[in-house]
Amino acid sequence: MKTSHLRAGATILSHLKSRASHTRHFIAKSAMVLGLVGAAAVSLTTAPSYAQEQVTVWWNKGYYQAEDDAIRSTIEKFQKETGIKVNLSLYSQEDIVTKSIAAVEAGDPPDVGFGSQYDLYAFAQWASLGKLEPVDAIVTPLKDTLLPVALEGIQVVNTKTGKRSFYGLPISANMGHIFYWRDMLEQAGFKSSDIPTKWGDFWNFWCDKVHNGIRAKGLRVYGVGNPTSVTGDTFAEFMVFMAAYDTTIVKPDGSLTTSDPVVRGKLIQIIKEYVGIYTSGCTPPSSITWNDSDNNTNLNNRTTVMTPNASLSIPGSWLDKKDDDVYYNKLVTADLPYGVNGKPFANPTRVQPAVVFADAKNKAGAQKFLAYLARPENYDEYVRASLGRQIPVVKRFLTDPFWASGKDPHRAMVAKLYANELQPMPMTYNYKISKANSENVWAKAMLRVIQDKVSPEQAVDEMIKRLNEIVAN
Amino acid sequence: MQTREVIEESATEDRHMGPAMLVPYAIMFVAFVVYPVGYGVYLASDPASYIQLFKDPAYLTAVANTLLILLVAINLKMALALLISGFFVHPYAWIRWLSVVFLLPWAIPSLISVLSIRWMLNAEWGMLNNIWFQLTKQDGPQWLLHRDYALMSIMYVHIWKSLPFWTLILLAARLGIPKEFYEAARVDGANAFQRFRHVTLPSLWGVYFTSTVLSMVWNLGDFSTVYLLTGGGPGSSTQVLATLGIRYAFQMNDIRGGVAVVVTALPLLIPLTIFLMRRLKRGGLEAQ
Numbered sequence: 114m115k116t117s118h119l120r121a122g123a124t125i126l127s128h129l130k131s132r133a134s135h136t137r138h139f140i141a142k143s144a145m146v147l148g149l150v151g152a153a154a155v156s157l158t159t160a161p162s163y164a165q166e167q168v169t170v171w172w173n174k175g176y177y178q179a180e181d182d183a184i185r186s187t188i189e190k191f192q193k194e195t196g197i198k199v200n201l202s203l204y205s206q207e208d209i210v211t212k213s214i215a216a217v218e219a220g221d222p223p224d225v226g227f228g229s230q231y232d233l234y235a236f237a238q239w240a241s242l243g244k245l246e247p248v249d250a251i252v253t254p255l256k257d258t259l260l261p262v263a264l265e266g267i268q269v270v271n272t273k274t275g276k277r278s279f280y281g282l283p284i285s286a287n288m289g290h291i292f293y294w295r296d297m298l299e300q301a302g303f304k305s306s307d308i309p310t311k312w313g314d315f316w317n318f319w320c321d322k323v324h325n326g327i328r329a330k331g332l333r334v335y336g337v338g339n340p341t342s343v344t345g346d347t348f349a350e351f352m353v354f355m356a357a358y359d360t361t362i363v364k365p366d367g368s369l370t371t372s373d374p375v376v377r378g379k380l381i382q383i384i385k386e387y388v389g390i391y392t393s394g395c396t397p398p399s400s401i402t403w404n405d406s407d408n409n410t411n412l413n414n415r416t417t418v419m420t421p422n423a424s425l426s427i428p429g430s431w432l433d434k435k436d437d438d439v440y441y442n443k444l445v446t447a448d449l450p451y452g453v454n455g456k457p458f459a460n461p462t463r464v465q466p467a468v469v470f471a472d473a474k475n476k477a478g479a480q481k482f483l484a485y486l487a488r489p490e491n492y493d494e495y496v497r498a499s500l501g502r503q504i505p506v507v508k509r510f511l512t513d514p515f516w517a518s519g520k521d522p523h524r525a526m527v528a529k530l531y532a533n534e535l536q537p538m539p540m541t542y543n544y545k546i547s548k549a550n551s552e553n554v555w556a557k558a559m560l561r562v563i564q565d566k567v568s569p570e571q572a573v574d575e576m577i578k579r580l581n582e583i584v585a586n
Numbered sequence: 587m588q589t590r591e592v593i594e595e596s597a598t599e600d601r602h603m604g605p606a607m608l609v610p611y612a613i614m615f616v617a618f619v620v621y622p623v624g625y626g627v628y629l630a631s632d633p634a635s636y637i638q639l640f641k642d643p644a645y646l647t648a649v650a651n652t653l654l655i656l657l658v659a660i661n662l663k664m665a666l667a668l669l670i671s672g673f674f675v676h677p678y679a680w681i682r683w684l685s686v687v688f689l690l691p692w693a694i695p696s697l698i699s700v701l702s703i704r705w706m707l708n709a710e711w712g713m714l715n716n717i718w719f720q721l722t723k724q725d726g727p728q729w730l731l732h733r734d735y736a737l738m739s740i741m742y743v744h745i746w747k748s749l750p751f752w753t754l755i756l757l758a759a760r761l762g763i764p765k766e767f768y769e770a771a772r773v774d775g776a777n778a779f780q781r782f783r784h785v786t787l788p789s790l791w792g793v794y795f796t797s798t799v800l801s802m803v804w805n806l807g808d809f810s811t812v813y814l815l816t817g818g819g820p821g822s823s824t825q826v827l828a829t830l831g832i833r834y835a836f837q838m839n840d841i842r843g844g845v846a847v848v849v850t851a852l853p854l855l856i857p858l859t860i861f862l863m864r865r866l867k868r869g870g871l872e873a874q
Binding site: 210211215218238335343397399401402416551552556560579582586 | 641644709710719728733818820822837838839840
């Protein structure tokens with residue numbers, strides 16, 4: 114063999130050996146890097162250190178900074194007293210529902226959750242299907258201190274066990290009120306004392322007299338801001354109308370009443386009346402596309418004179434802005450009129466609970482946290498920080514000077530209203546009504562009449578059919 | 587012999603190195619594509635979800651609206667993009683500056699632009715109807731309050747937002763057409779329309795058609811335009827499959843139903859995607 118061949122062969126051999134060595138090093142490094150990445154991934158997904166007990170809390174972010182500060186303050190005190198670390202996450206009203214639903218479906222929820230719209234979209238279903246932990250141990254000692262409607266709103270039958278239990282700690286409540294501008298009412302030529310208490314007269318007053326009166330002054334505003342959309346507060350207002358007509362779609366045993374011709378007849382009257390408010394032109398045409406807070410926005414912008422709303426978020430926003438003239442003088446919180454039969458009716462009331470999830474990692478710690486929050490000093494501090502937006506569920510608030518002294522006219526009205534008879538929302542009795550409510554079958558029926566020009570009778574029949582389909586599934 | 591062993595060992599290690607370098611990508615692909623898609627298919631595997639879905643009147647409305655937007659809005663948009671790209675191909679400085687302004691709708695985040703348009707179209711106090719009232723002393727059209735107007739508004743916003751991007755794509759394709767073709771056509775006496783018909787259109791047809799199909803695939807799942815502009819309303823009259831799916835999943839607490847809504851788009855999505863892949867592959871082979 115020639116020397117040059119040998120030299121070439123040696124070079125190749127040396128090169129190949131070097132390459133092989135580099136390759137082995139590369140593979141070894143890759144394996145090491147992958148191993149480190151894998152270990153990091155595993156450590157991120159496994160439970161945190163067990164040196165300190167921890168509770169994960171997802172909480173509805175407040176409308177005002179003071180609310181968030183209040184829950185943080187409660188958590189700080191809880192941590193000092195118990196030594197349990199609380200991992201708090203604040204989410205917006207819409208986000209917390211989305212995230213909680215996804216987390217429950219994935220089997221990885223937080224320990225404690227509180228969303229101010231849980232009751233509309235998820236609470237009853239979760240409780241019925243065993244996705245929540247019963248909290249009887251926390252609620253039962255508090256029974257005598259809670260409003261009866263609050264207890265009804267959190268007591269659900271678990272369809273798997275057949276047992277009725279308390280599935281949440283009630284934190285706040287909402288029910289129907291009306292809000293109006295006193296100065297705009299006066300501009301239309303009327304006083305607060307002119308507002309009728311009879312149902313039909315009440316709506317004629319706002320829709321006809323006030324609306325035309327203010328328009329006669331050259332203002333392009335509307336007498337009533339009545340939500341009529343699938344995505345707004347329509348459901349709450351529809352529940353009020355049903356209560357005013359002394360009718361309901363579900364019995365306490367969960368069965369539907371919609372096969373009753375009397376109920377059907379009343380639903381038709383309700384649809385006619387509600388649609389009549391829209392078609393008379395006294396509410397903004399865009400109310401059929403309003404989102405949750407659009408009725409608030411329209412009233413605050415003074416483009417409507419009156420609007421129904423379930424919480425004190427409207428006056429609360431002015432208190433937050435420190436506009437005393439509006440808060441104390443111009444904006445009024447008032448009661449609904451009497452029902453169609455001329456008597457006061459039981460106002461449908463939402464109850465907003467904090468829950469412990471059944472798949473929570475630390476249920477015992479979660480229950481301790483809720484029990485701590487339920488202590489009067491902690492609960493009152495949290496609810497008061499919402500500037501009255503969150504209405505308490507405890508009986509003592511009816512005589513608490515913070516609410517009932519009369520210094521604050523909005524809170525005083527709420528304390529007065531909550532002393533009357535209240536009823537829970539229908540989804541409390543049958544969780545599938547939550548789905549019908551989420552689909553807003555009531556608003557859809559109204560929009561069938563408004564947009565598609567079907568008769569109220571046909572719209573109600575379609576609504577009943579859809580209700581039956583949803584409940585039967 | 588030693589050399590051959592080393593060569594063979596080296597070749598073996600070369601073969602191992604390829605897959606080893608793919609491992610990180612494979613892990614990410616499994617974690618972020620295979621697992622979520624597989625879990626989604628599992629969630630959508632319950633026939634009861636589909637039975638329930640087909641009974642919901644809003645579902646058929648959503649299907650019809652989705653198809654309408656795909657067929658009308660996208661084709662209109664691509665036709666406009668084709669025409670406007672012919673304007674931007676001219677090499678003047680002021681046209682180049684204008685193209686920067688033209689790109690702004692695409693560059694601005696949807697949340698800002700679509701919500702602004704929503705407020706402009708407000709029936710009572712939106713900018714458009716305020717101007718209308720000032721001029722006519724009459725209330726203006728109820729833009730988002732009737733299904734037809736609302737759907738047209740959705741299509742308008744979709745076109746306004748994505749037209750700049752597709753115009754850019756077709757502009758780039760136009761710039762690739764050799765100038766000699768146009769010169770030859772001029773010499774043969776072709777007017778502007780004839781040059782467009784016999785030179786531009788055949789040259790751009792492949793890109794135009796592929797872009798149209800790609801836009802359809804992308805917009806089959808368009809959520810933000812409809813959600814921000816109309817919320818699927820009034821009623822559920824402007825729901826599309828994407829918004830209805832989210833509504834089912836997170837407002838009706840029915841995640842399986844929500845995924846089922848989206849899965850029902852697969853019979854359209856998969857053929858479109860396969861068709862697109864074949865066109866791209868054929869295009870690649872022709873380029874070789």
